[in-house]
Amino acid sequence: MNSFEELEQQLKRLPELEQSPRPEFVAYLDEKLQKEATAVKRRLRHRRILTHTATAAVVILLGSWVTAMPWQQPSPQASTSPADSNIASLPLDHPQEPAATTHVAEQPNSAGQTQTKAHVPKPPANTGVPEAQAISPTDNVKEQPPTEQYNNEPDKISPPLQIAQSYLNEMLGDESQHYTINTKQTDLKEGKIVFSRMIHGVPFYNDSYSVGVEHDTVSYFKFNRLPEKQRNLSQFPPPVDVLSEKEALKIIADTMQPVYRYNKNGALTKRYELDFPGYLDAKTGKMLAKPEQLSQVPSPKSSIPVKSQGKKLEVHSVNDAITLLQQEFGVTFDGERGTSPTSISYGKGSGTEYTWAGADKTITAQVSPNGVLTAYHVQDTASETNGSKRAPREDDVKKALEFLERYLDKKITAVGYLGSNWNEREIQYTFGAFVKGIPLKGRTYHVTLDQSGKVVGMEDSKNASKNPPLSFEAASREAAISEYSTKHKLELIYIWPKKASDDENSTDAPQLVYQQK
Amino acid sequence: MHDELNERIRLIYQTHYKDVYSFLLYFTNNQNETEDLTQEVFTSLLRSLPNYDGRVVIKTWLFSIAKYIAIDYYRKQKLKLFFSEKLLRNIVTTEGVPEAELSHKEELVELKKALQKLKPSYRMVIILRSIKGYSIKETAELLAISEAKVKVDYHRGFKQLQRYMTEPKEGGWQNEFV
Numbered sequence: 001m002n003s004f005e006e007l008e009q010q011l012k013r014l015p016e017l018e019q020s021p022r023p024e025f026v027a028y029l030d031e032k033l034q035k036e037a038t039a040v041k042r043r044l045r046h047r048r049i050l051t052h053t054a055t056a057a058v059v060i061l062l063g064s065w066v067t068a069m070p071w072q073q074p075s076p077q078a079s080t081s082p083a084d085s086n087i088a089s090l091p092l093d094h095p096q097e098p099a100a101t102t103h104v105a106e107q108p109n110s111a112g113q114t115q116t117k118a119h120v121p122k123p124p125a126n127t128g129v130p131e132a133q134a135i136s137p138t139d140n141v142k143e144q145p146p147t148e149q150y151n152n153e154p155d156k157i158s159p160p161l162q163i164a165q166s167y168l169n170e171m172l173g174d175e176s177q178h179y180t181i182n183t184k185q186t187d188l189k190e191g192k193i194v195f196s197r198m199i200h201g202v203p204f205y206n207d208s209y210s211v212g213v214e215h216d217t218v219s220y221f222k223f224n225r226l227p228e229k230q231r232n233l234s235q236f237p238p239p240v241d242v243l244s245e246k247e248a249l250k251i252i253a254d255t256m257q258p259v260y261r262y263n264k265n266g267a268l269t270k271r272y273e274l275d276f277p278g279y280l281d282a283k284t285g286k287m288l289a290k291p292e293q294l295s296q297v298p299s300p301k302s303s304i305p306v307k308s309q310g311k312k313l314e315v316h317s318v319n320d321a322i323t324l325l326q327q328e329f330g331v332t333f334d335g336e337r338g339t340s341p342t343s344i345s346y347g348k349g350s351g352t353e354y355t356w357a358g359a360d361k362t363i364t365a366q367v368s369p370n371g372v373l374t375a376y377h378v379q380d381t382a383s384e385t386n387g388s389k390r391a392p393r394e395d396d397v398k399k400a401l402e403f404l405e406r407y408l409d410k411k412i413t414a415v416g417y418l419g420s421n422w423n424e425r426e427i428q429y430t431f432g433a434f435v436k437g438i439p440l441k442g443r444t445y446h447v448t449l450d451q452s453g454k455v456v457g458m459e460d461s462k463n464a465s466k467n468p469p470l471s472f473e474a475a476s477r478e479a480a481i482s483e484y485s486t487k488h489k490l491e492l493i494y495i496w497p498k499k500a501s502d503d504e505n506s507t508d509a510p511q512l513v514y515q516q517k
Numbered sequence: 518m519h520d521e522l523n524e525r526i527r528l529i530y531q532t533h534y535k536d537v538y539s540f541l542l543y544f545t546n547n548q549n550e551t552e553d554l555t556q557e558v559f560t561s562l563l564r565s566l567p568n569y570d571g572r573v574v575i576k577t578w579l580f581s582i583a584k585y586i587a588i589d590y591y592r593k594q595k596l597k598l599f600f601s602e603k604l605l606r607n608i609v610t611t612e613g614v615p616e617a618e619l620s621h622k623e624e625l626v627e628l629k630k631a632l633q634k635l636k637p638s639y640r641m642v643i644i645l646r647s648i649k650g651y652s653i654k655e656t657a658e659l660l661a662i663s664e665a666k667v668k669v670d671y672h673r674g675f676k677q678l679q680r681y682m683t684e685p686k687e688g689g690w691q692n693e694f695v
Contacts, residue, residue: 010628021555029534033526033559036526037563041522189568190568214564215564345651353652
């Protein structure tokens with residue numbers, strides 16, 4: 001009673017009891033959403049009108065003021081404190097300056113863009129900040145967000161940045177001046193404004209506040225504050241005696257290496273990619289791993305030559321899948337359900353997944369959208385386990401490789417062992433591949449053996465990374481390095497890495513590092 | 518522009534209301550609550566719709582809202598039930614009706630009740646995978662979790678469900694929170 005299979009069947013029958021939504025509820029909600037949509041549009045329209053009106057008023061005011069002022073008058077000092085000017089803040093400096101309203105009126109040349117340039121505050125006077133950090137006034141002007149954010153009549157209109165800034169000021173008081181808008185994480189479309197801590201003019205993204213603004217009101221306020229110990233500014237090394245951006249770029253560019261990848265059409269292509277773990281210590285030039293990049297599949301450390309046979313595993317129907325599993329892998333369909341799959345799932349872009357759940361085993365097969373079997377697995381669900389796990393064995397790896405090389409792409413010349421994981425019933429070996437000694441990225445191959453050492457599964461797995469390395473389709477390594485060096489920039493930031501418990505040499509202190517901008 | 522938003526929300530609503538409603542109904546096992554939660558999901562979506570930039574598939578977005586609203590509902594229920602614990606302890610469960618064999622429909626009703634006892638993450642995965650028939654990959658996308666987590670939660674949820682379904686039907690309390 002209530003075996004796995006029975007339960008699954010019962011669950012599939014649950015829709016028999018499903019109550020459809022009441023028609024009056026469906027109609028009511030439809031009508032309510034329409035009314036709400038109208039209200040939302042009305043609110044957005046009012047906001048837009050107010051924004052335009054205020055912008056026009058400012059332009060008129062400035063225009064008349066510029067006309068009335070003698071041009072010889074010396075430029076007043078810009079208002080932004082140089083100590084707070086930094087990489088993160090500059091592109092959005094204007095909208096977040098609470099005092100922008102009055103300062104605009106004091107700038108004689110602010111009506112024209114070129115004239116504005118001359119009055120943009122200079123980068124921090126701290127000479128230790130690398131050259132690369134200094135953002136030119138031209139950049140500042142270029143990166144200005146839409147005029148909506150620059151209106152200076154906060155009483156009349158409330159653009160999200162000003163609302164968020166005012167809210168932060170209220171919440172933090174004087175301390176808010178140490179936080180500037182983090183352009184990397186701020187998403188105006190989503191109404192999310194993030195403020196990060198600036199120390200010695202360098203951003204410290206781990207100390208930040210996030211303000212949600214929806215329909216001109218603050219919808220949430222989140223903070224990511226550090227423990228009191230980490231708020232001690234004396235522990236933050238000033239940005240002096242650090243590598244210049246150019247030097248740092250060169251060190252990172254030196255990690256450029258050739259790789260092979262399958263392109264969208266399934267063809268193997270040679271590319272060049274950085275082997276950069278995310279951070280570069282700005283003082284020592286040592287590479288440091290970014291936590292989110294630790295999940296990337298590494299290249300195997302050693303390679304074992306293989307004679308890939310490139311056997312095709314084509315499947316165009318469920319019957320093809322069954323025949324292939326029976327003939328190629330010796331799978332038997334002797335469950336009470338015969339060969340009719342208990343479930344077929346169609347994933348978006350990932351092909352079809354067939355499952356045959358029998359009394360004593362569960363068989364699964366995955367077929368790619370272009371009709372190739374990419375994985376199969378036969379899991380014994382009947383026999384009792386003895387509770388002990390099968391440890392990795394050298395002869396297992398050999399057996400797995402002999403099995404795998406029948407189906408590997410003929411261009412693959414070697415594979416490398418990446419690791420194994422196991423439970424009471426089976427053990428799975430994972431391999432990476434090489435083409436003419438160059439690592440094949442984005443693919444791993446898995447072979448599963450049961451307790452008796454019989455192959456019970458195989459998978460050709462695509463690994464899509466959320467943080468893929470910078471990749472260049474260049475003719476040579478030098479060309480790729482040149483492209484990287486000219487098109488990419490670095491950003492100097494503080495990080496406070498967690499001290500690894502087993503690493504005596506790691507320090508529990510903030511570090512200055514470069515990261516990709 | 519005005520009509521555009523109205524049309525967009527109508528299209529989204531008409532395309533997806535059954536899926537969202539059904540998901541929430543299995544989650545709550547209560548029609549009134551489901552109606553309230555469905556309304557909350559679509560109203561939340563509407564408020565953010567003008568900023569929608571197409572980076573996420575609408576269905577995934579809707580389910581992510583539904584997921585958090587369902588979890589929020591679960592928390593509120595938990596709190597409510599915690600404070601009414603004494604009251605609940607005095608309610609004799611109807612699950613103890615000594616019937617030798619439950620009819621097919623009654624078995625399904627039992628299963629729906631057992632589903633309510635699962636923790637939200639297991640419940641959601643089982644609803645989407647087993648009842649609604651989504652693949653592992655689709656379930657992972659809709660719930661914004663990894664495929665590995667889908668597999669683990671599915672397996673664990675199933676084990677628990679099996680246990681609840683084979684537990685003696687007599688005695689016990691009607692709610693997991695007691």
